[in-house]
Amino acid sequence: MKWMKRSVILVLAILAGILFALESGKVPQLSWDAYAIDGKGQLSLLREDGKMWRVSSSGELLGEYQLPQQDEEGRFIRYGDMVADDSGTLYLAREHYEVLVDGEGKRQEVISLEEVVSWGSDGTIQAAVVTVDKTALSGLSTQSYFRKLQMQGDTLLAICEDQGRYDILKVQPYGDASPETLSSFFLETTEEGDEEQALVPEDFAALSDGTLIYSAQGGGLYAIGPEEEEPRVLAESTLLAGQVSADEEDLVYYVSRSTGALYQLDPQSLTAQRLYSGEDTVNARLDIAFDQLQEARYVGAGDFCGVTIDGKDPVWLRFGKEAVAVEGIHEGWDLLRVGKTLLCALAAGALAAAIWWSVFRLLGASRLVSRILLQFLPALVLVTALLLGGMLTLYRQQCRENLQNSLGTAARFAVQSLEGQEPEALPSRLNGVQRASLEESLEEAFQGAQIVSGLQNMGLRLYGQEDGSFYGLFSLGTEGFSSASYLAPLNRELTGPDLEQVEKLAEQDGGSVETTQGTQNYESYVVPLRGEDGAVWGLVETRAEKDSALPLWARSNLPAVLVLAGAVLCCLLWLLAVLIGAFRPLKELSRCIAAIGGGNWRVKAKITSRDELAQIGISFNQMTEKLSQYISNMVLLNNEYIKFTPRELFQLLGKTKVTDLQLRDQQVQDMSLLYVTFGTPGEQMGNEDYFALMNENYDRIFDVVDINHGIIQRFDGAGMLALFPGQTRDALNTAISLKEIMAREERPVELKILISRDRTLVGVAGNQKRQTITAISKTIMDIYALNSLMDEIGTRYIITRRGVEGIGEDSYFSCREIGAGDWGRESLYEFLDGMDTYEKKLHLITREEFEKGIHDYQQKRYFEARKHFASVLQTNQRDQVAMYYLMLCDTHSQEGTARQN
Numbered sequence: 001m002k003w004m005k006r007s008v009i010l011v012l013a014i015l016a017g018i019l020f021a022l023e024s025g026k027v028p029q030l031s032w033d034a035y036a037i038d039g040k041g042q043l044s045l046l047r048e049d050g051k052m053w054r055v056s057s058s059g060e061l062l063g064e065y066q067l068p069q070q071d072e073e074g075r076f077i078r079y080g081d082m083v084a085d086d087s088g089t090l091y092l093a094r095e096h097y098e099v100l101v102d103g104e105g106k107r108q109e110v111i112s113l114e115e116v117v118s119w120g121s122d123g124t125i126q127a128a129v130v131t132v133d134k135t136a137l138s139g140l141s142t143q144s145y146f147r148k149l150q151m152q153g154d155t156l157l158a159i160c161e162d163q164g165r166y167d168i169l170k171v172q173p174y175g176d177a178s179p180e181t182l183s184s185f186f187l188e189t190t191e192e193g194d195e196e197q198a199l200v201p202e203d204f205a206a207l208s209d210g211t212l213i214y215s216a217q218g219g220g221l222y223a224i225g226p227e228e229e230e231p232r233v234l235a236e237s238t239l240l241a242g243q244v245s246a247d248e249e250d251l252v253y254y255v256s257r258s259t260g261a262l263y264q265l266d267p268q269s270l271t272a273q274r275l276y277s278g279e280d281t282v283n284a285r286l287d288i289a290f291d292q293l294q295e296a297r298y299v300g301a302g303d304f305c306g307v308t309i310d311g312k313d314p315v316w317l318r319f320g321k322e323a324v325a326v327e328g329i330h331e332g333w334d335l336l337r338v339g340k341t342l343l344c345a346l347a348a349g350a351l352a353a354a355i356w357w358s359v360f361r362l363l364g365a366s367r368l369v370s371r372i373l374l375q376f377l378p379a380l381v382l383v384t385a386l387l388l389g390g391m392l393t394l395y396r397q398q399c400r401e402n403l404q405n406s407l408g409t410a411a412r413f414a415v416q417s418l419e420g421q422e423p424e425a426l427p428s429r430l431n432g433v434q435r436a437s438l439e440e441s442l443e444e445a446f447q448g449a450q451i452v453s454g455l456q457n458m459g460l461r462l463y464g465q466e467d468g469s470f471y472g473l474f475s476l477g478t479e480g481f482s483s484a485s486y487l488a489p490l491n492r493e494l495t496g497p498d499l500e501q502v503e504k505l506a507e508q509d510g511g512s513v514e515t516t517q518g519t520q521n522y523e524s525y526v527v528p529l530r531g532e533d534g535a536v537w538g539l540v541e542t543r544a545e546k547d548s549a550l551p552l553w554a555r556s557n558l559p560a561v562l563v564l565a566g567a568v569l570c571c572l573l574w575l576l577a578v579l580i581g582a583f584r585p586l587k588e589l590s591r592c593i594a595a596i597g598g599g600n601w602r603v604k605a606k607i608t609s610r611d612e613l614a615q616i617g618i619s620f621n622q623m624t625e626k627l628s629q630y631i632s633n634m635v636l637l638n639n640e641y642i643k644f645t646p647r648e649l650f651q652l653l654g655k656t657k658v659t660d661l662q663l664r665d666q667q668v669q670d671m672s673l674l675y676v677t678f679g680t681p682g683e684q685m686g687n688e689d690y691f692a693l694m695n696e697n698y699d700r701i702f703d704v705v706d707i708n709h710g711i712i713q714r715f716d717g718a719g720m721l722a723l724f725p726g727q728t729r730d731a732l733n734t735a736i737s738l739k740e741i742m743a744r745e746e747r748p749v750e751l752k753i754l755i756s757r758d759r760t761l762v763g764v765a766g767n768q769k770r771q772t773i774t775a776i777s778k779t780i781m782d783i784y785a786l787n788s789l790m791d792e793i794g795t796r797y798i799i800t801r802r803g804v805e806g807i808g809e810d811s812y813f814s815c816r817e818i819g820a821g822d823w824g825r826e827s828l829y830e831f832l833d834g835m836d837t838y839e840k841k842l843h844l845i846t847r848e849e850f851e852k853g854i855h856d857y858q859q860k861r862y863f864e865a866r867k868h869f870a871s872v873l874q875t876n877q878r879d880q881v882a883m884y885y886l887m888l889c890d891t892h893s894q895e896g897t898a899r900q901n
Contacts, residue, residue: 035316037305038084041324043316046082046092057324062401067125071096075112083149086300087412089452090119091129091156091173093146114145116158118173120409120454129173130158148204151300152248154416157206168206174416174448182210183226205246213252213267215241221254223267234267245297253298260291282319293317400523403549404512407525410449410458411510411542415527417445418540422531427464427471439474446476449542457548463490463539470539478543502526506539514546521546589620601628634659648711649773652725652762663771666763672724672731672806673760674710675783676738677752679718690718693749697741704737713775723760723775728806731755732813736834754786755799755831757806789823794880798828814840816847818881819854821888830881842876850882862889862896
């Protein structure tokens with residue numbers, strides 16, 4: 001019965017390992033900012049921070065890459081739009097920026113350089129095809145220059161914008177020509193109000209002659225050419241044009257936001273036709289209609305692309321002439337390779353376990369140590385072997401997939417380079433000059449293919465077709481043809497299965513294939529060469545040794561898989577038997593620990609073994625007795641400590657008791673702050689008087705703060721600081737209530753009140769000997785300066801700008817802006833709630849006139865400001881703040897007169 005149970009456990013463990021291997025192939029949902037689908041249906045996803053994924057048309061994750069996030073000068077890099085050409089090469093817009101802080105402490109990201117770079121399938125940036133120095137355009141700029149990238153065949157068009165000026169750049173990525181500016185113009189809106197907003201560009205497309213097509217926020221579609229001064233209307237705003245794109249023939253495509261339909265428009269004749277209505281199905285297998293797509297646009301070769309977003313699993317589509325749907329992104333797995341790796345790992349683990357077991361048996365260690373080592377070390381070795389074996393397998397697979405992608409890029413580049421190079425005669429009838437010309441073209445294509453793919457150890461072969469068969473013409477960078485130096489029959493260069501695969505790929509659009517020549521295995525990528533009539537006249541093959549993408553240490557195969565499989569199985573059975581017997585004495589300790597977890601601190605462990613576990617049981621029983629005493633003392637200490645530190649401060653730090661606090665625990669959040677200074681009119685309050693006042697009124701002060709969801713953080717000299725994690729209105733209500741309480745004292749108490757809202761850090765500060773919970777914010781550090789400012793200005797109730805914003809639109813809240821005198825800080829506000837009725841009424845009557853004076857004073861118009869303040873004092877002679885600013889205006893006016901004289 002015991003062995004049956006152990007066998008079931010073993011089988012379940014093996015099944016769990018296999019299921020884990022398969023389940024780990026799933027890829028979680030990816031976040032992306034730009035995407036592109038090339039002509040082969042491969043999907044590329046790009047995130048702003050440079051994270052990139054390549055996915056096959058079947059949803060298999062081909063690669064995950066991290067593009068550079070900083071340049072050599074230490075500037076940050078942010079990525080923008082992305083497009084793909086027919087060869088699969090990607091072009092990415094990126095910007096280099098620095099983070100600067102202005103005088104007001106605001107953070108700005110200043111862009112100094114922008115560029116469009118090409119990205120190869122080997123996961124590296126190849127070259128910058130366009131580079132723009134932003135400092136030469138508009139100085140310190142925070143706006144992106146490249147608005148949109150667009151492919152027209154092999155030509156890259158970039159739509160750019162700099163402070164209202166739009167440029168259209170034309171780039172030939174595979175040529176040596178510099179970028180050409182097709183057109184440059186300003187888009188100005190002269191209408192006012194809503195009409196002006198309706199003409200703001202929303203999306204763009206460019207035509208080959210430099211004409212800019214754009215949809216406006218109002219829904220209209222407009223065009224402006226290089227020689228035109230004003231944009232012309234292509235479609236009325238009633239169509240609500242949204243996403244805009246253009247094809248190689250300068251036809252415009254736009255999506256109607258109102259109907260969800262896709263239209264084709266000839267910008268010359270202004271004739272339009274609907275290609276897809278919102279209900280039309282674009283993918284019958286998944287039953288996806290056009291109106292389910294977002295970011296639909298033309299991508300080339302008569303195809304469109306779009307993506308569905310359902311919140312869980314997006315589907316990327318390419319539709320039109322081709323039908324590609326990328327969904328359920330997952331890792332590619334070869335079950336046979338996974339099984340082999342698993343067996344090799346198990347065999348390696350069994351061998352290591354046997355070695356360790358023998359060593360420790362010979363050492364004669366103690367029984368407990370021997371049992372623990374014999375239990376856990378084999379399992380550790382086994383798991384390590386599994387992990388390393390799996391990582392090696394995945395690494396090999398990824399390297400070979402990257403090699404295939406690079407070979408594909410090189411082959412497609414070579415085909416593009418040889419376009420228009422079709423020989424005028426059959427390969428057997430080419431003369432020497434024609435052969436030399438074709439070979440020279442192939443050499444140029446080979447050099448370019450090496451640069452584009454990043455492969456320097458690749459080979460390039462050209463085959464010609466004659467009488468329905470292929471013949472080898474030239475071979476560069478690899479061994480020559482085996483049967484002849486020229487016109488080598490392909491059926492003699494490749495074996496039967498390889499030949500069938502190559503001929504099948506020649507009938508299609510090409511692809512990767514493993515080939516064998518002699519004793520050498522190659523990874524090859526074959527692409528057919530077609531003439532103007534579409535007929536195949538040749539083949540281009542790029543090849544590299546199959547293991548050339550792997551480092552030397554990863555090329556050898558793991559030996560003796562089948563032999564070690566039996567040893568691994570025996571090791572697993574032995575390990576299970578040892579574990580079941582060794583851990584039986586620990587069950588008693590587990591029972592006692594569970595009882596302690598339930599609150600029974602007097603539980604006793606009963607262990608009958610004669611090894612170290614028995615000593616552990618005795619020590620465990622002693623520990624529970626002492627632990628019970630410690631916990632009782634700790635509860636008492638915690639209750640006493642709460643009297644000195646409010647429990648609410650623990651909760652702000654996410655703790656429930658004092659013992660949970662750790663040095664440097666901290667939390668940062670928006671809080672409202674209330675600082676109240678107590679004093680007596682006309683006399684200075686002594687220490688004893690202040691102490692007596694606080695003790696007499698603490699219960700009422702505490703109740704007011706507690707009712708308004710506040711926390712008294714400390715008493716500081718003659719002041720009190722309270723924190724309000726909730727609304728700023730709570731702090732204001734507390735201030736008003738405290739004023740009313742102190743007004744009822746036998747000896748009147750005068751309050752000075754400061755209310756603010758700020759990012760506040762609450763944390764545990766100190767050292768190992770003494771610690772305290774403190775609060776830190778900009779306002780708290782500036783309290784004494786603000787108190788001095790209140791005394792100078794002559795007000796008793798101030799609230800900062802963020803405090804006013806925290807209260808918001810509240811009809812029961814009244815305040816007025818009082819500036820900050822000559823202190824050079826942001827304006828403060830005096831809240832009027834809590835004043836006696838007559839004083840508040842006078843302040844409300846004169847508030848508009850007073851704030852005009854404040855604004856004139858801040859603009860250094862002292863003469864006009866003095867008039868306003870004088871007018872305020874005629875109505876409210878007790879307005880101390882107005883009197884203060886009146887004297888400041890006189891002082892500044894006298895200083896100005898003295899400088900003029």
